[in-house]
Amino acid sequence: MSAYDARPLTRRAVLAGGAALSLAGAVGCSNNGRGGVSVQNDEASRAKIRPAYVRYSGVEPDLAGAEYNIPDAFRRYPATPVRAVTEPPGDGKPIQITTVTNTPIPPKLEQNRFWQELNKQVGSPVAVSLTSSVDYTQKFATAVAGDRLGDIFMVGVVPQVPQLLSAKAADLTPHLAGDNIKKYPFLANLPEACWNSGIFDGKIYGVPIPRGAISSQVLYSREDILETQGLKAEVKSADDFVELCKSLTNRTLNRFALATPPTQYVQNMFGMPNTWSKNGDALVSYLEHEAHEEVFGILQKLWKSGYIHPDAFSGQNLDMKTRFSNGSSPLVLDTFSGWVGYLQTMVGKDSRIAIIPPPKHDGSGQGQTWLGAPTTSITAISKKAEGRVETLLSYLNYLATPFGTQEYLFRKYGLPGVHHRLVDGNPVLNEKGFSETQLGLQYQADAPWTIFLPEKEGSSDAEFKAMKAVCPNAIANPATGLYSETDVRKGPQLIAAVKEVTDDIIQGRKPVSAWAAAVKKWKSDGGDKIAEELAQALKMSR
Structure with a gap:
């Protein structure tokens, strides 16, 4: 019996969970809540069961990204795409899904041609229960407590994730470990690093949703607006960045340079570590970096000067995107994956996107972006559906069919x-x-x-070029793939408290000196415990 099996998963524990830890960093080595770490999750043990990687080579990219640790780029979809799945993966029985959405809820099945066609291609009725990302944690916790998870579910952020999976999810190890995954060739096409996110206590419990460099956060610019003003999408120092923001702000046009505070972008100018840095066998939070006071000085100046949109602290994520798309804020901090959404919504046929890499604050070279985690989440199969595991894995394999196939074309773009x-x-x-x-x-x-x-013609080349310029030099998070129970339980509240102080300092409601006290409180309230648990997990993984 593992350390997790010895501690029952309670309804109270599930509903007590917070909502900020990404599953990208919530997996791999697991803490048993008593200061120990399960040795079954060290790297040697992971390697024994990690699924084999078999790269799909059916389509040759126009621009190959492997050398730069970025995605491949394509200018054209193949005129005659390959049919990758010869038989429908379904068994005729409904497939119940519990997952998240970041877009408006689609029309119901009866009014949805895409959904109807999907059911035909799958060979089973697909019943999807969608919840917006901001509400998913609570919805997931309620579904777990009420034993109402679908046959397939995206794992939400709740306490005792290892116990939850042991209790609620099917063990996929016999089906996916090593060469066994080759029965599902498109799941085998997922990068090896992703699978750490689905391994707990020596077992594979989840299929990862891959992301990686594409989820790195960067500064977007409306290149067309900059060009109109004779400006270039580049900055060479912190002072240069402030001047660019000044040039782009125009109160008469109701234009503010920045859609939101560019906090992480400015941090990147000072070489702050990506969430954690290693100091021997210890981990140190970026919150403790000595440059925070200088960072706040720049951010305060941007806010006080009116270069940040006045609603930046009160709006929603969609508002940020809208400001950039309509040109009222020609600079916005977002992930590389957001590029396609901006292309679909930007106003003006001549609108163009460019990325502005962070410079070193003193002008001595290029700063360093934080590299996105390999995985954004994991999907598990309900233990109640163990009798259909092969069918459900075949369905997930269908959803993982790669670019250039008929299935990918349909999934992403529907019917011609x-x-x-x-x-x-x-x-x-x-x-x-x-x-x-x-x-x-x-x-x-x-x-x-x-x-x-x-x-938009040329956009694939533009994004590839931007990623090539930023990602090879990006900083990875050394704690990616590690699990801290304290982080799951307390991390969201701790970070929310830090963010509140951050926002107050930027807006001048608190002095910069308030930062030291906020970090001290974060450490004593649980931050030091999180660092300790992650460091122990990291040590066991080496």
Whole structure:
């Protein structure tokens, strides 16, 4: 019996959970809550069961990204895409899904041609229970406590994740470990590093949703607006950045340079570690970095000067995107994966995107972006559905079919003439397509990300070039793939308290000197315990 099996998963424990830890960093080595770490999750043990990696080579990219640790890029979708799945993966019985969405809920099955066609291709009715990302943690905790999870579920952020999976999820190790995964060739195409996110206590419990470099956060610019003002999408120092923001702000036009505070971007100018840094066998939080006071000085100046949108602290994520798309804020901090959404919503046929890499604050070179985690979440199969594991894995394998296949084309773009039109031979979603295809399929399983931006000629090359300039030099988080129970239980509240102080300092409601006290409180309230647990897990993983 493992350390997790010895401690029952309680309804109170599930409902007590917080909501900020990404599953990308919540897996791998597991803490038993009594200061110990399960040795079954050291790297040697992981290697024994980690699924084999078999790269899909059916389509040759126009721009290969492996050398730079970035996705491949494609300018054209193949005119005759390959059929990757010869038989429907379903067994005729309904497949119940519990997952998340970041887009409006799509039309119901009866009014949704895409959903109807999906059911035909799958060979089973797919019933999807969608919840917005901001509400998913509570919804997931309630579903766990009420024993109402679907056959397939995206694992939410709750306490005792290892116990939860042991109690509620099917053990996929016999089906996916080593060469066994080759029965599901498109799951085998997922990068090896992703699978750490689904391994707990020596067992494979989840299929990872791959992301990696594409989830790195960078500063977007409306290159067309900058060009109109004779400006370039580049800065060489912190002072240069402030001047760019000044030039872009125009109160008469109701234009503010920045959609939101560029906190992480400025931190990147000072070489702050990506969440954690190693100091011998210890881990040190970026919150303790000595440059925070200088960072706050720059951010305060941007806010006081009116270069940040006045609603930046009160709006929603969608508001941030809207400001950038309509040009009212020509600079925004977002992940590389957001590029396609901006192309679909930007106002003006001449609108163009460029990325501005962070400089070193003193102008002595290029700063360092934080590298995105390999995985954004994991999907598990309910223990109640163990009798259908092979069917459900075949369904997830179908959802992971890669770029260049008929299945990928359908999943992402729907039916020709119904959900997308062809522009120079490339599929481009129409309004009906954007609405009906939002079934959260990419949060059930997905292929490795590819850069394909048919909405605007040259965009695939532009994003590839931007990633090539930023990602090889990016800083990875050394704690990625590790699990801390204290972080799951207390991390969200601790970070929320730090963020509140951060926002107050930027807006001048508190002095910069308040930062030291906030960090001290974070450490004493649980931050030091999180660092200790992650450091122990990291030590066991070496």
